[in-house]
Amino acid sequence: MSNADTDFLHTVLDKIARRYSKRGKLSGRMKLGTALDHATLARLHQYFGVAPLRINNKEEIHLDFDRLLNEATQAQWLNRIGRRLGRSVQVAQSRTTEQEASVIISRLKLAFPQLLMITDRLADPQSGTHDLFFSLLKQKNAQMLTDLAFQTAQAVVFLLSNHDPITISELGARFFENSKTLRQGEVRRLLMDWLACCYGLGQEDDAQIWSHAHVYHDRLTVNAVIYGPIVYKKNGIKFDWIARLYQQGEPATLSWSNLQGIEEMGWTETAVTPSLISCENEAPFSRLIREKGTDCLLFTSGFPNSAVHKLYALLAPRARDCLHWGDTDPNGLYIASLLYAIHPLSLYRCDPATIKRHTGHLLPLTARQRERAQTILNTMEGFPFPDELACTLASGWMEQEIWQPE
Structure with missing residues (x-):
């Protein structure tokens, strides 16, 4: 031989x-x-x-x-x-789970300093983020979990600065090399947990987390509803169908596809420059339409999606002023802050004076809402409505639907 x-x-x-x-x-x-x-x-x-x-x-x-x-x-x-x-074959002396986790967390801190809120919770034995991570470590070896942690961190960093719609399948293929990875299972749970940590939401807020990150099952479902004397130019052609619906007292629905390639968006030549009012919930939005004012109205449908972001960015600089009407619970004020980050706005019908006028109708915060409020105040540098949120913590919150004129 x-x-x-x-x-x-x-x-x-x-x-x-x-x-x-x-x-x-x-x-x-x-x-x-x-x-x-x-x-x-x-x-x-x-x-x-x-x-x-x-x-x-x-x-x-x-x-x-x-x-x-x-x-x-x-x-x-x-x-x-x-x-x-010529030697015995034995199981290698391995690190303890705690040592392995510590090494992975340290590597994440060095590679992703912008995700400190995640790595701090990973290292906190009292957090659910820590528990989920350790449960995965018991199922996988350290290298497999390190690779998964780095893929997840890269996906989170991308989503935190992303404003364009991306499908769950595209996200899975881009960061996890499998378009089906994020449909269910442990990788989805890990990503959702880390995004929830960044947004200050609970992992059970599934739809809100995905919407916040502009992740959708289908880009064709990303729509925005708007009402106003609006015209726009696209590919050199002027479109006035939104203004025509406005004249009939009807809102218009624009898809993400409609919004691509718009060169200019503004008001009809005969319109007085309107205020742009963004509105969180459907019933108050419909109420504003029935009031038949001259304002331009943008429906956020809760957390604003990519189409709402795009419309607000196009119209806000051209409006007389920008206002937002929403609930005054922590999530409602947070929604207002998302639009404020694109273009400054003021609170409308949910400002401190209005809240004071409705004191007898305010709702008490749940323990989870209180935790959410404290998370926003403690972690969101430059949050534009700290006084309003402090008022909510002290006195309770106001639903849009209870608003009444003086």
Whole structure:
């Protein structure tokens, strides 16, 4: 038998020993090589037997450990391999789960300093983020979880600065190399948990988290409803259909596709420059239309999606002023802050004076709402409505629907 045959077998056995040392068991299949010559293949058959060696149509040779263990026990094979290698084959002395987690968290801190709110919670034994991370570490080895953590962190960094719609399938393919990864399962849970941490939301706020991150199942469903004397120019053509609906007392619905390529958006030549009022909920939005004012109205439908962001960015600089009418709970004021970040606005029908006038109708905050308010105040630098949020904490919050004129 040639030295080459012996050296190749030694390499294979050493690979098996290292695999066992890392995993603690012999299982699955292990590739041994491709298009091996007859002498080498015969040597493998002599050592392992014929049944455990599998050859596919690409001429790849794999060792099937389940079949191998039909010939002898794991302990017997390990002893045999150890004698051939001249050393015992043992499970490697591994770090504790806590040590492995500490190393991964430290690496994340160095690579993603902008995600300190996540790495701090990962290191906090009292947080659900910590618990989820440790449960995954028990299911995976440290390298697998490190790779997953870095992929998830890259996705979070992207989403925190993203304003264009992206589908769940596209996000999965882009950052996790599988378009189906984020439809369900542990990777989705990890990403949702980290986004919830960044946004100060609970992971059960599934729809809000995805909307906040501009992640959708289908881009064709990303729409915005607006009402006003609006015209726009696209591909050199002037469109006035929104203004025509406005003249009939009807709002217009624009899709994300409609909004692409708009060169200019503003008001009809006969219109007095209107205020732009963004409105969180449907009933108050419809109420504003029935009031038949001259304002331009933008429906946010809760957390504003990509189309709402786009419309607000196009129209806000051209409006007389920008106002927002929403609930005064922590999420309602947070919604107002999202639009404020695009273009400054003032609160409308939900300002402190109005709230004071409706004191008898304010709703008490739940424990979760209080936690949300404190999270906003403690972590959102430059939050534009701290006094209003402090008032909500002290006195309760006002729903849009209870507003009444003086």
